[in-house]
Amino acid sequence: MRDKAVEEVTGILFPLAIQVIVTAPRQPRAISPETLCELSDHANIIAAAGIEAALALVSDASAEDAIFITGSLFLVAEARAILIK
Numbered sequence: 023m024r025d026k027a028v029e030e031v032t033g034i035l036f037p038l039a040i041q042v043i044v045t046a047p048r049q050p051r052a053i054s055p056e057t058l059c060e061l062s063d064h065a066n067i068i069a070a071a072g073i074e075a076a077l078a079l080v081s082d083a084s085a086e087d088a089i090f091i092t093g094s095l096f097l098v099a100e101a102r103a104i105l106i107k
Contacts, residue, residue: 028053029061035092036064043079045070047096073100 036042042064046052055069070076080089091101 032062036062040066042067043070043076045073045076047094047100049096073097073104077101077104
């Protein structure tokens with residue numbers, strides 16, 4: 023969300039990841055995935071149009087891969103709704 027400490031949070035979380043996929047929830051206060059990419063200097067960052075597209079990008083992950091869905095509760099709720107069908 024635009025009113026949150028986005029740079030602080032991304033500065034803490036992104037360096038811990040091998041790959042970062044950014045997207046935005048269906049919420050008017052959300053920051054665009056493209057803006058999140060611009061705020062980061064992560065070497066392996068990808069913008070996805072929505073949570074469905076982001077989840078599709080990790081659909082081939084192995085059981086040993088750790089995937090974290092973080093961000094707003096709006097985004098986590100959208101992902102949860104898709105994943106618990």
